[in-house]
Amino acid sequence: MSGTGDGVRLAAAFMTAALFGAAIAWPQSGEKFAQKAEAFAARADGAPMESRACAIGESVLSGPFAPLEDVLSVSPLGGVTAPGEALPAPYIRINTRSGEQAFERRATKALAPAKADIVAIERRTLRDAYGRATGPSWTVYFRACDNISFYYDRLDRIDDALLEKAGGLVAFSEFGTPDHMGVETRIRVSPGDLIGQSDGFDVGLHDPDATPAALARPERYRTDSFARAEVFDAPPSLLAAITTDVTRARCAIDYLPKKDQSEWSALLGDSWGVRRAKGDNACRTALVDTPGAAQGAWFTDAAHNAAASKVSAIALSPDSINPNRLIFALHGRLPSLTQSMITLPKTPGANEAAGAAEDFLSFSKGEGRINTPFADVADMQVHCYEKLRANFIGPLVNGVVLLQRQQGENGLDLLKIEARNDVSACIDLEEPWTFTGNETTFYR
Numbered sequence: 001m002s003g004t005g006d007g008v009r010l011a012a013a014f015m016t017a018a019l020f021g022a023a024i025a026w027p028q029s030g031e032k033f034a035q036k037a038e039a040f041a042a043r044a045d046g047a048p049m050e051s052r053a054c055a056i057g058e059s060v061l062s063g064p065f066a067p068l069e070d071v072l073s074v075s076p077l078g079g080v081t082a083p084g085e086a087l088p089a090p091y092i093r094i095n096t097r098s099g100e101q102a103f104e105r106r107a108t109k110a111l112a113p114a115k116a117d118i119v120a121i122e123r124r125t126l127r128d129a130y131g132r133a134t135g136p137s138w139t140v141y142f143r144a145c146d147n148i149s150f151y152y153d154r155l156d157r158i159d160d161a162l163l164e165k166a167g168g169l170v171a172f173s174e175f176g177t178p179d180h181m182g183v184e185t186r187i188r189v190s191p192g193d194l195i196g197q198s199d200g201f202d203v204g205l206h207d208p209d210a211t212p213a214a215l216a217r218p219e220r221y222r223t224d225s226f227a228r229a230e231v232f233d234a235p236p237s238l239l240a241a242i243t244t245d246v247t248r249a250r251c252a253i254d255y256l257p258k259k260d261q262s263e264w265s266a267l268l269g270d271s272w273g274v275r276r277a278k279g280d281n282a283c284r285t286a287l288v289d290t291p292g293a294a295q296g297a298w299f300t301d302a303a304h305n306a307a308a309s310k311v312s313a314i315a316l317s318p319d320s321i322n323p324n325r326l327i328f329a330l331h332g333r334l335p336s337l338t339q340s341m342i343t344l345p346k347t348p349g350a351n352e353a354a355g356a357a358e359d360f361l362s363f364s365k366g367e368g369r370i371n372t373p374f375a376d377v378a379d380m381q382v383h384c385y386e387k388l389r390a391n392f393i394g395p396l397v398n399g400v401v402l403l404q405r406q407q408g409e410n411g412l413d414l415l416k417i418e419a420r421n422d423v424s425a426c427i428d429l430e431e432p433w434t435f436t437g438n439e440t441t442f443y444r
Helices: 004-025 027-044 160-165 225-232 236-241 258-265 350-359
Strands: 071-076 092-096 108-111 116-127 133-143 149-155 173-177 180-189 194-198 200-206 296-299 313-318 325-329 360-364 382-385 400-407 413-420 440-443
Antiparallel strands (some): 173 180, 413 440
C-alpha cells in the first residue's frame, strides 16, 4: 500500500468497523454509533465522483438497470419508436413484462448500475386531460466519474431512504410551479442499490468525450442553465445538474461489461417485445439532423429552442427497430392529416391506438420521388409518400403525403408537408406535384 490517501482510508475502515462493533455491543447507543460510522465512511470515500477520472479499460457501468427477469424488451428511443419522442437522443427505455391484469405492466426495481453519486433529483406531477393529478414522475441524475453522467427518468416511485437523504420534499426548489421541482444533492450509491420502482423507465447516458451527434442547428439544443435559474429563481448549480447535452448522448448498454452487453442488446426491440431490433448498432440508430436533407427534427416555430421544457416539433427518421421502415413522427402537428383519413377498428386498446395514430405514421422505404428516404430528400423537389400506416400495425392512411424541403430567404431551412385525401396513390397525382395551399411549414 502506498500514499497517504490509502493510509487514511485504511484507518477509517478500522474505525468504521470498531464503531459498528460498538453499536452491536451497546444496542442502547447503536443509532449514535452507526451514524458516526457512516460519517467516517463518507469521509474516507468523500471525493465527489465527478472529480475522479474514469478508469481506463474498465466498464463505467457494472450492474443491471433492473432485474433481468422483469424486463420484456429495451426500446431505443432515438428512432422515435415511442410516441412523443421527437428529439435526437439514443436513450433507452426499459419495458417490463405484463402485470396481473390486461394492458398492465409489472412493477420492477430500478437499481443503481454503478458506483456513482446521485447529484440531483427531479419530481413532476402528472395530470390527466381534466387537470387531475394522476401521480408523480421522478428523474434521478447520477455522476459515475468526471466524464460519464447518466439518469433514470419516468420512475413511478423513488426509494424513501434516498428522498430522506436528499432532505425530503421540503428541500426541493420549484421550477415555476409546484408540479415541477428538483433538488441538488450528493448521495453515494453502489451497484445494485435500490433507486426506486416503476413499470418501465428511461435510461440516458452522456459522454463528453464522444463524437457529438450531427445536428443541422446545434444551437437549438443548448440550454443556458444560468438564465433558466434566474427565471425560475432556482440555484444555477441545480439547473446545471439536470441539464443534459443531447449531442453527447450514448447508448447506456455500450457502457456495461462485455459479458452483460449481449444480454441487454438481445432485448432491443419495441415496447411489447413483438419486433426485435435489426441491423448492426441498433441501440445507436438515433435520430440526427442530416445536413441538406429532410431527416431529423423540425420545429413549428422558426425561433423555437429544442431545449425548452415543452418542445413543439416533428421528427422524420428511420425506425430504430427496422431501418428499412421510415417514420413520420408528426405528433398531431399536421392539420391536413385528419382523423377521417385514418379509420381505426373498435377493439380493446383502440383509444391507445388512436393516440399512436395521431403521433406517427410508418411506411416502407422506396426509390426515386416516392417514399424517398428522408436522408435523400433533395432541395426544392416535391416528394410523395404512400401506403402509410398508422403507427406500425394500424390501418392504412386513406391518402398520400407530399413533402418539400427548401432554403428560406432568411437562411432557415423550411419543410412543407401536406396530407392529401383526393388520391390514394402517388401515381394518381397530376404532374407536376404541387401543394394545394393546405400545407404546414416547419423550420430548422
